[in-house]
Amino acid sequence: MEALLRFFIERHLLVNVIAAGLVVLGYLSATSMPREFIPTVDTPIFWLTAMLPGASAQDVEAKVTIPIEEALEEVEGIDEFTTIIADNTSFTTIELYDDYNRAQTEAAETDLRAALEAITDFPNEMEDEPVLKQFNPARMTVLEIALEGPEETLAQTARAVEERLERLPLIASVHPVGLPDPEVRVLVDPVRAREHGVTLTDVIAAVRNRNVSSTGGMLESPDERRQVVMWSRFDEPEEVGEAILRFDPQGGALRIADIARIESGREDTGMIAHTNGQRGVTLLVQKRETADIVEAVGQVRAEVESMDIPEGVRLTLTNDESVIVYNRLELMATNGLIGLVLVTAVLFTFVRPGPAVWIIIGIPIVFLASLILFPTFGMTMNMMALTGLVIVLGMVVDDAVVVSERIVVKHAQGLSPPEAALVGAREMLAPVTAAALTTVLAFAPLAAIGGLPGNIVWQIPMVVILVLIFSLIESFLVLPAHMSTLKAGARLQSRQFVRVLEAHYQRALAWVLAHRAVTLVAAFAAFAVIMGLIRPLVPFTLFPQDDADRLFIKVTTPHGTALERTEAITADLERQLLQIAASDVETVTARIGHQNTNALDKAFGDADNEALIITQFKRFGRSHTNVEWIELIPARLQVPDGVDLVYQSEYFGPPTDQPVTVHVLSNDDAIRRGVAFEIESHLRSIPGVVEVEVDERPGTPQLQLNLNYEKLARLGLSAQDVGTTLAAAFYGIEASEHRDLDDTTELRVQFDPGARLDLEALLETPVRAASGQLARLRDVVEPMQLPAVTRIHHRDGFRSATIRASFTQGSGLTALSFAQRLEQELFPRFADLPDLYVFNGGEAEATQETTAGIAVAAALAVVGIGIVIWLMLGSLLEALFIMLVIPFAVAGVFLIFFLHGLPMSMFAMMGAVGLAGVVVNASIVMVDSIHRRVRAGDGGGDRKSHIIEAVTERLRPIMVTTLTTLGGVLPTAYGIGGYDPIVSIISLAVGWGLAMSTLVTLFVVPVLYSLAGDLRRVFT
Template sequence: MFLSNLSIKRPIFATVMMLALVTLGIFSYRRLPIDMYPDVEIPVLSIVTKFPGASPETVEREVTKRIEEAVNPIPGVKHVISVSRESVSQVVVEFNLEVRINEASQEARAKVNTIRGDLPQAIEEPIIQKLDVSAIPAVSLAVRSDRLSPRDLTTLVEKKVKRRFENLSGVGKVDLVGESKREVNVLIDPNRLEALKMGVDEVISGLQAENVNTPLGRLNREASEFTLRIAGKPEEVEGFKTMVIGQRLGRPVTLGEVAEVQDGMEEQRSLALVNGIPAVSMNILKQSGANTVAVVERVKKEIQRLQPELPPGTRVEVVRDASTFIRDSVKDVQETIVIGAILTVLIVFCFLNSWRSTVITGLTLPISVISSFIVMNFMGMTLNVMTLMALSLAIGLLIDDAIVVRENIVRHLEKGEDHFTAAREGTSEIGLAVLATTLSVVAVFVPVAYMKGIMGRFFFQFGITVAFAVLVSLFVSFTLDPMLSSRWVDPDIERQGKRNVVARGLDVFNRWFDRTADRYRSLIAWALDHRKTAFLITTLAFLGGLFLFGTLQNEFFPKFDAGEFQINMKTAPDASIEESRDRLAAVLTAFKKIPEIKHTYATIGAGDTGTVRDVGLYVKLKEKKERRRSQEQVQEAVRKALKDLPGILPSILEAGRMDDRKPLLVSIRGDDLNLLKKYAAELKRKMYTIPGIVDLDVTLEQDIPEYRLIVDRERAVDVGVNSGQIVRTLGALVGGQAVTTYEDEDGDAVNVRVRLPVALREDVSQIEQLDLSAQKQGVGPVLVPLGNLVRYERQTTPSEINRQGLSREVVVSANLDKLALGTAVERVKKATEDLKMAPGYRIIFAGETEHMEESFGYMAEALILAILFVYLILAAQFESFIDPLAIMLSLPLSLVGMAGMLVLTRDTVNMMSLIGLILLMGLVTKNAILLVDYTKVLRSRGMERREAIITAGRTRLRPIMMTTLAMIFGMLPLALALGAGSEMRAPMARAVIGGLITSTFLTLLVVPVVYSLLDDLGGWVRRKWGKEENQ
């Protein structure tokens, strides 16, 4: 072959090429950032609109539905999902993967602006932003102080600490939780207002008119100019008390006469607690595309710089660090690569019985692995679990070509050829077969790399990395391997020197293997004489594999031990923030009996859409080696601990999930909320009876109590009051209204909020006693008791209303305990067969189930394309459409071992094990190619078919066993799943190892038989065709 001949003739050229690859690879490696998964941009927009004081039904009707209808016609929209909660609307628009998110964002913004006039005036401006589905906090920090008050600590965090982290490269957003912001509270005294016959609107307008700093113009005198400004804003909070807000009985009325003015805090609507101790926390989210590990590293360095600048007794601590698990996972995969490479080289040494041959062959590994970093850097990849897992799985593959080439060269040397001739002829003889086997492996990974859907984006880097590394190994095998074989004389082959203990031990092993090869020669002869029996044995094995495969459960991704998890809890519908904190305290007390828990980080009311009833609890476990139970077992203990605690609805989720939903989501869609509630209750009851389905939750199950005030319009008109005035007055007194601002010592604005004292807004009967100011013709301002104009009703409203596809939906969600997702879906479908619903109502499995079914479909397409590509490559190599069929028969045989291994290790059919199946399509053909190719070579030299088949089997058994064992031992560390997150990666390696074991043995038996049968068939066809032509 040209490359091998050139390398033998010009060894410096081959050496320089290898050095260039290694140099570029090392340079590229230093530039590769570390991350957990490939950075995949999924085009999703979030539109959040706040409507203060509005119920979920009002939010849905007035805001959510109108925004949905506006954005739904945008080209490329895949799903429109929304949730309407008290005071907040969130519409999530998911686009097809091909859509450019920036263009879609501009169009969505234009659509919302078009309908802005149709939305209520009281809403805040809709916030439209790209939603990073992986936008979990990269790191969470807690700031605590032994000396500062909560308000002063919040001020410190807002003005100094938060800004320092916001300025760091890669930081996208810093969310504060548990802050106690400074606020000037103006607490109205209704009795004083009544005595002075003043209304709240007068107080507000008077306060706004007095609290001004307004430029009045300029004074010009000759060469000088002065600005004239009125300074109406007080320098101290006490100054608000003397502000004149109106006139009564010919005298001015000050704010201090009708209200108490306090330099206080905003009403707290969120809390953060570390191990139950209050703190001000910061959830730091990275920018889309930024590297998690790099961002966390910058944050930690900034903490070290910031700490000495903080007041005594104040400290910043890391309570959640997403980079820890990433580093541990990447480190584990790197270690599996090294251990796998060592085991692979040892296998080669055992068979070749020569350290020089082992070195020549083993050099392929580091060169191929290091060279793969070149394409990773060029294509903007990262060192993540997917790319490193690709290299880990490819360890056995990378040395395959070198093994086959070197073994053939050694065989020629043992026949008496000189080193140059053996290197040239040995490589040339096996070259096309090695090329075909390598291209077969590449062919199965091209469809994986270009698979459609979200998973296709995630596996793109995996497929490209394997394909490039394998091609580099082929290049090394055709250049460096023959060059070193021709120049580096192996004393073992020339029988020079003494044989040490290791060498003598290997001699014993190789003599045993030679005897085994002779027995295999006899086995081939028997199989050729009993072709029906051999074929029957293989068929029965295949049917057994199909049976085992049918017993396997299926899920999207395997669970893994991350050493951390999240618990989202909802408290009672009418719970206050104090009640939620008490419920949380009970949970933390129960956790003290679970020794595996290292620390906890809890939040109440966090996020843009969080309420005081939403409790998030992050649980960090001790190191894997320091605890007796796995994460799954700890979660089961947590589930039992929470079971008997009243007032909470817990949901246990894996930390770091792409969304905060449970794996099993069953959606019922329709329009009537009452019908949806009824159907959901029946569905939940049926799901409760299915073992393994736990933590059931229904979105419409909890209703929020509320009072509805109904205006008597006739009475209101009689006294000169309209509904808008009632809304403004009650909104200010009950909800509180920030009417103006106060400039603090640093010049920052502090809200001045007007409202009733807490003691006067505890019950609706107190609201009825409030007075409204009205202008009565001929009389002037009068006060009208609110109770004369309104009546109230106590009702309930849904805590949230979910919608998808412009229709309402209720979602029944659940966790799974020792039950695979696919099995759970089948059992739910069976349990709901008799659930009768009205026309227009339907059950849909959403979330992870939808992704799984879509991805499995794309995986099936990739598998079919991989098989087709392999066949076309083999047909091109053998210049025959029939001969490749003997090789292709080895593909289904891999299913036997794969199914058996997954059953043995209690794994499921998931995305990882299916990738292993596709990988097998390229691997198992390698052995069959070596057999068939050498058989054809021998026949072309004049050997009779039967003898050629037997001789080829005897000769190729050694490289076949070497490559198979090299691949098995190369993947063994990955299959053992000993490191962080390795449980997710292990099924892929286990599937490959199981498939390789059975496929290798069955291939050695059945391929010679099928080859002979197909050859007979081809001969019969040629004879029959020849007779017809003669006729």
């Protein structure tokens, strides 16, 4: 190694060229790197959507969901699957095992598609195959465009904007919400149809048989070839009324227009979109997976500004994710620059200008060199990567400070600058490498935390590791070459305040070494108080919700409420919200017809009496947080009697569920519902628990028509004939379609709305028997009214109900502790019920899995650090004493979070684990220095004096490394340049944990080292 050090020290030009090359390549990498909010992750989650138009939820369950779930049970690698079943739709979420890599996920996807293709018993009326797609965060919505205005002008404008945006190179797709496809409805008058002996199936057949085209082939002659085409398609969709049903020689042609009226409109999807209380269309814009989010949104904004929006149409851009990314990148840069200024100030305070300049020059070299490898590891410029850069900002100079200090000392002892650089670097090689390795070992296991949270945060430790490795390389191959050019007299500053500080420290150290028992008892007593009394007072929240900026309000009107009435109530609530939260609100949008917060792009509604209001608050400069608004809005909002509201803040962090999420599984409806409602009642009785809801609720009463199979057989009818007639009468059947260059217009046949009002009219619906004679529905069915549910939920093949709730601010309740409380106090009540499964999920489950992963990472880190220190010092006892610094650092984290009134979180725990590798660094170098002094026997003094002299000699570099780390992270911890809930929490843990452990390093470690020497002498 000495030869390598000498090689670079003697070749200044080569070193400068390498350094300049790293800077240039790093700059090019940084400027070409896509910017994102969170990293792109390969999520082993799939969504499966199946449609059965016109079918009730129970019908969809029996005909579609159960065959799908039976097929899924045969596919390997599925951890769990859940299905939401509503009228017309079945939506299944399939989660593979968390530890599946890309290859395993792709193999599982192939198996899933094969299993779906093997299903042979889907109903004939199911028009489309199930659609399977993988959940991809990189393709999520980055911008919403809300339009409002006159209906037809609005539709044309929305389509024009959609088409223009989809042509942009960085945009993957634009999904319209609230813009149903155009439709021409053939509204049959049942009375006139019966008078003419026409059934709905006759009308459907007439439309299909008229709207056809066919290519016959080529007509060839000696002179030319001509293609033979039969064309019978409607030129305009409204021409469907001219289609002939039959020809009567006495009465002439009977056309569809004789028994029906033709109406142009748009498909009835059971869902209405609102913007600021008005009907409108929302365009959800998704960028390409590899596109820079800021550039992609910039393209969209420029394109929209260049368009001529018709008069009367208002266009609003909202939910702009690029604003978050841009502002947070700017925030991180500002805090980073403040930290860099503080680091520079510390260096110039303790180090002469020459060495300080070279140390500071090394910072951009190290950071930019690290950026070169970002693409290699699949990393982009996102919040997690920036968090890692901020955390390591103060650490990056630690190695350089220690190495430069030793070089200056050797220079002051009379060695020439090149020799001083060589000897100083050589002497520090082992302790500095060991110190850097301990930090790497502390952060490395964090990159292997499982689950979706781990897949998102792994870049934080990876960035820290990359920077530390390049810092080590720069400190031994670049810095010594630069330091070898220093002029004579370069040395550490010895200002008056430093000499005074060293003198005071020397006296204090002499006292603690003389009173070892008192020192150790005081230290461990303080540790016991913090961990025993204060730690239990610090709550744990997986992801604090201070930064959420969207508030969901689930609106439920009384059962049987028409969609239009639900819309009117929702619109009034929207307008009130705009006034109540005027200072903070950006836009208020709504989806009338469903309450699914995870599917804002849904095109179809679930229930006429449900709505979802989405309040988008300003990203920055708000007067209240989401949590505060959840307490303020209900007190001011005027809600009609019988209307229920549930408030839910958008979850900030990887997708989980609510803090309280209890799953109840049973195929026995009575048992499942009884247990679910008992849990709901129990939760409502607990102070601090709010927004309690059960996802299984009574729905619109169902009229079940039971078939008389003897009469069916006598008339030559089938159940399929009756089912088709019913579907056509109410939901309508798409008989055909009309296509042009702009749109595809469905041709739907159904009863006129006036004929769909009562049971008697329904029972008079004609069906054609095998003999050709007409029969009525009342001849073959017996009606029965039954209760129904709005939605049916399945979990792993069982019918399920899920109870969700959240906590009030300041309640002191946390997801994990509350889940444990339910398991002890409530769940045992249901132990004797047959075929029933009750368990916690949501945030509590995610917290348990994540904390378990972090605990394993912490254990691996501590063991790895201990082994490195043991090998480096050659003493297990000394290694154990140095390792005692780690629990004191963790205690410091709990103390500082308690004093700041903050909960522990996943990011705080990550900071604490990474801190384990940082806090031992000073102790390693200190003990190595003591070893050198004791072995040299300087001054012939006793062991105690050697310890005092060696430790005092390390005071200055310890102060420099500690203060530079604090200077690097504290501006971010306290949000001097802007607060970020992720980075600030980690920075707070690292900064103050290091500060407390430094006191232990300066006073407790020397005592323990002294004690270790005495113990060795006793036992040897």
